[in-house]
Amino acid sequence: MTKIVFEDADGNRQAAEVDAGTSVMQAAMDSSVAGILADCGGGCSCATCHCFVTRGVFPDPDEIESQMLECVLEPEVSSRLSCQLIVREDMDGLVIKLPRNQI
Amino acid sequence: MTMTAKHKIPDHVASSVVRDVDIYNIPGGDTDPFLAWQAIKNSSPEMFYTPHYGGYWVVNSAELYHRVLTDTEHFTSRKAVLVPDMPEGTPDFPPLMVDAPEHRAFRHPYNLALSPKKVQVFGEQARSVIIGCIDAIIDKGECEFMADVALQVPIAVVMSLLGLPFEDRERLIPLVDAVTHGDNPEARGGAAMAIFAYCDEWVTKREQEPGDDLISRFIKIKVGDRPATHMEATASVTILLLGGLDSVSHTMAFFMKFLAENSDHRQQLIDDPALIPYAVDELLRRYSIVSTARMALKNIEIGGITMRAGDKVIVEMCMNSMDEEAWPDAMAVKFDRCPKNIPSFGEGPHKCVGMNLARNELRALLEEWLKRIPNFTITPGKSVATMTGQNIGIHELPLSWNAA
Numbered sequence: 001m002t003k004i005v006f007e008d009a010d011g012n013r014q015a016a017e018v019d020a021g022t023s024v025m026q027a028a029m030d031s032s033v034a035g036i037l038a039d040c041g042g043g044c045s046c047a048t049c050h051c052f053v054t055r056g057v058f059p060d061p062d063e064i065e066s067q068m069l070e071c072v073l074e075p076e077v078s079s080r081l082s083c084q085l086i087v088r089e090d091m092d093g094l095v096i097k098l099p100r101n102q103i
Numbered sequence: 104m105t106m107t108a109k110h111k112i113p114d115h116v117a118s119s120v121v122r123d124v125d126i127y128n129i130p131g132g133d134t135d136p137f138l139a140w141q142a143i144k145n146s147s148p149e150m151f152y153t154p155h156y157g158g159y160w161v162v163n164s165a166e167l168y169h170r171v172l173t174d175t176e177h178f179t180s181r182k183a184v185l186v187p188d189m190p191e192g193t194p195d196f197p198p199l200m201v202d203a204p205e206h207r208a209f210r211h212p213y214n215l216a217l218s219p220k221k222v223q224v225f226g227e228q229a230r231s232v233i234i235g236c237i238d239a240i241i242d243k244g245e246c247e248f249m250a251d252v253a254l255q256v257p258i259a260v261v262m263s264l265l266g267l268p269f270e271d272r273e274r275l276i277p278l279v280d281a282v283t284h285g286d287n288p289e290a291r292g293g294a295a296m297a298i299f300a301y302c303d304e305w306v307t308k309r310e311q312e313p314g315d316d317l318i319s320r321f322i323k324i325k326v327g328d329r330p331a332t333h334m335e336a337t338a339s340v341t342i343l344l345l346g347g348l349d350s351v352s353h354t355m356a357f358f359m360k361f362l363a364e365n366s367d368h369r370q371q372l373i374d375d376p377a378l379i380p381y382a383v384d385e386l387l388r389r390y391s392i393v394s395t396a397r398m399a400l401k402n403i404e405i406g407g408i409t410m411r412a413g414d415k416v417i418v419e420m421c422m423n424s425m426d427e428e429a430w431p432d433a434m435a436v437k438f439d440r441c442p443k444n445i446p447s448f449g450e451g452p453h454k455c456v457g458m459n460l461a462r463n464e465l466r467a468l469l470e471e472w473l474k475r476i477p478n479f480t481i482t483p484g485k486s487v488a489t490m491t492g493q494n495i496g497i498h499e500l501p502l503s504w505n506a507a
Binding site: 072 | 173207210211214215218219220221222223450451452454456458459462
């Protein structure tokens with residue numbers, strides 16, 4: 001299991017233990033993390049699983065994700081859609097920051 | 104209509120799971136479609152078969168709703184979404200009636216156009232239309248909510264999304280209404296063809312003079328290596344007109360009917376407007392009016408029966424929203440229920456792309472209306488006529504209040 005830490009806009013933290021190969025979005029869903037809506041269920045279709053993560057930790061976004069990232073409420077350089085981020089074993093302790101609002 | 108000899112039951116369907124359910128003609132559907140469906144729900148197995156319109160299965164639990172809508176290995180949206188079937192030879196309308204991987208190419212322009220950021224703009228546009236509608240009726244002390252408000256709002260938003268001239272709405276409103284709620288298959292089909300022809304005209308226009316509107320983006324869709332065809336672009340526009348209008352209008356009407364008849368709930372929202380977003384989701388759950396359908400691609404054991412490849416199954420969202428196991432005390436509206444994964448928008452790859460736009464429109468309606476017309480009732484002496492069918496709906500909703 002790999003530990004992923006979700007940090008909301010106020011700095012509150014919540015940890016989730018996940019299997020490698022799980023998406024960050026799914027990890028948030030399984031641990032009832034309030035800041036991820038994931039309306040479309042993981043299809044890179046809705047931009048409601050927006051999160052911030054240091055560039056380089058995960059492979060760069062593909063074209064569809066990049067276009068969807070332009071549609072989130074307050075995009076930043078570190079913006080990603082968590083449904084596209086697959087957890088690896090070497091990521092233990094990774095911090096995923098969440099925006100104040102998804103919609 | 105009752106079952107007759109012409110309604111043949113296929114060999115693989117046991118008589119114990121057959122029910123006489125014509126979705127366009129359900130006993131009690133003209134006064135309370137949800138009670139009417141609940142009566143069927145309570146007296147039917149988890150998956151049952153009805154021989155009407157060529158025969159199809161009906162999902163009767165939240166669990167099967169989830170399985171059918173998310174299992175894309177066994178179920179296809181091609182040739183499947185409507186009951187009865189579209190006429191032989193009708194092409195599949197993307198993105199609604201297309202499966203992966205093409206589905207994604209067709210859906211992507213919708214995703215971008217209806218993203219969280221864009222939806223806020225359209226929500227405000229809906230709000231200004233709602234304010235205009237209220238301005239026009241408030242001094243009269245009464246209105247027919249469908250014509251005066253509900254049918255006016257979503258079309259304004261969708262026309263702007265597509266870059267279509269606002270004045271065309273007058274001719275589109277009755278057509279859109281007839282597609283879902285026309286009296287017979289001919290009326291519904293005729294209206295659908297008229298809308299298709301209208302969209303066809305605009306796609307042609309944008310092919311010649313592209314803009315930065317959504318129609319122009321549909322035209323530029325690439326499906327793998329090939330460009331989308333004229334027909335596919337036209338179908339994408341048509342689906343948006345149909346999907347974004349009827350469901351929102353009729354949901355608005357059910358919300359207002361509920362609030363007219365339940366002053367305690369109304370007072371909660373007047374006292375604390377911050378509750379409105381929660382009320383919107385709970386009312387969406389309780390009044391889930393839409394249905395969709397799928398066709399089995401291979402034989403599958405599901406809900407205690409065997410579906411054969413080629414069998415059709417209809418998913419009435421209300422069969423999930425009234426499931427007591429998923430939603431304890433399901434018929435009660437509780438604004439503090441804070442429901443997660445409400446069934447109104449479907450699930451899986453075809454989950455309603457306009458769900459957050461719909462939420463914004465519904466929220467704007469409740470906020471603006473309750474601010475200015477806090478106390479209202481169904482007009483005394485008049486009744487509300489409802490209907491069942493592909494979608495549940497309301498023909499007319501007469502509302503009254505004390506004009507200042």
